[in-house]
Amino acid sequence: MAYSESAYGRLVEEIFKRFPSVQKAGFGEAYKPGLDRMEAFDEALGRPDRSFKSIHVAGTNGKGSVSSMLASVLSASGLKVGLYTSPHLVDFRERMRVVGDMLVPKEYAYDFLTTWKPYFEEHDLSFFEITTGMALRWFADCRVDVAVIEVGLGGRLDSTNIIQPEVSVITTIGLDHCAYLGDTLADIAAEKAGIIKSGVPVVVGESQDETDPVFDDAAWMNSPLTYADRVRPSLWFKRQEILRKMDLHADVQEKNLRTALATVDILKEMPGFRGLADTQAVVDALVHTAARTGLHGRWEKLSDLPYVICDIGHNPQALHYNFSQLRRYVSEGRCSSLIIVYGVMADKDLDAIIPLMPEEATYIFTTPQTPRALPAAEILRRYQAAGRNRAYTADTVRQAVQMAIQLAQNLSQQLNRSASASKPVPPLIYIGGSTFVVSEALPLFR
Secondary structure, eight states: OOOOHHHHHHHHHHHHHHSOOHHHHOHHHHOOOOSHHHHHHHHHTTOGGGGSEEEEEEOSSSHHHHHHHHHHHHHHTTOOEEEEOSOOSSOGGGGEEETTTEEOOHHHHHHHHHHHHHHHHHHTOOHHHHHHHHHHHHHHHTTOSEEEEEOSSSSTTOGGGGOOOSEEEEOOOOSOSHHHHOSSHHHHHHHHGGGOOTTOOEEESOOOTTTHHHHHHHHTTTOOEEEGGGSOOTTGGGHHHHHHHOSOOOTTHHHHHHHHHHHHHHHTTSTTOGGGGOHHHHHHHHHTHHHHHTOOSSSEEEETTTEEEEEOOOSHHHHHHHHHHHHHHHHTTSOSOEEEEEOOBTTSOHHHHGGGSOTTSEEEEEOOSSTTBOOHHHHHHHHHHTTOOSEEEESSHHHHHHHHHHHHHHHHHHHHHHOOSSOOOOOEEEEESSHHHHHHHGGGGO
16 A cells, blocks of 8 residues: 555554553563564664674663764764664654654655564564664664664663674663562663673773672673763863853763763764764764754753753662752752642652652652553642642543643742742743653643
């Protein structure tokens, strides 16, 4: 059947109902660890990943930002760059893009899914295996010079681990997805370290007593290992200039920037990456990372009036930075108060997250549309059990956002009535706690 918008919509709905994503169905139904299916699919596709260079990025937090920074820098150096990330927020095509040309075209996706649908069914592929194969084939067809490939979950058994990269990058290690990756930092590090290949340089973003021995052991056989926080990248002296202008605004980006810069130092010594020696081009590319790569949901400002920010940080490690930054915004007078729209997945450590949540904020707990979500009423119960108050619930993300906007307007009106001659500072609405909350909120501001 020839391409049309309606035919495309029906096919995508059919394919991803039959092969659900973790976002829609949860890990129990959608997660299929192991490389055998992906190796066979890659072989059937003609080994597209062998036609371009790649950089492999794993980690608990920051891997999407680091991947985007690297893709932006590589593109600015004159290379044609593919970028594969997950999860998507609105459209599954967000996972695969050529920097500058943006998303894979719908026509290409339609032809690919139509052609390979019988193979998907015969071999019972996962959603992630399907999108990984599509990305690799599209990058090859586009004749990219290099692709930055973000790991989906873990590393050792992740579908992306079939590639042979120029550099392997592991951003940070934290306790997340413990049911699948292990209950300790060392266990999780071992899964991430599974992307390390013999003879391939490795950059680890953060050294920790519990994880360093794991990486040291994994890299001992001819894999040069760099801990980004133990070195001074050549452009580190530019970090304040970059961070001051950068369109990724979260405090945690300083750590991600260091990881990216350490990786750039390794790449620019390799054949084919000499363009990375252009210091100003690298700086400009880092400053405009989100704009160049289409990255969303990382401390992203959605609106000025009302003042709305969203972020997909979802575990204690990431939320520690986010909530601290929100407190700083209040103390610096960048906002008068905080309204937080918050939802969380049932597998997250809510007991560790609640103490991090700013007590001075007003919360609207909500339940995104995924079976993985913890009901808003349960979040409220546990929040109040910890001795907290100033919290409400909303059945849907849309209702929660509407409630937050109304509350912000009411607070602004009160400030206006009581203000002196100076213009009052508005409240800030923060939307987060989960990728799913952000993905449902984004279309409301577009």
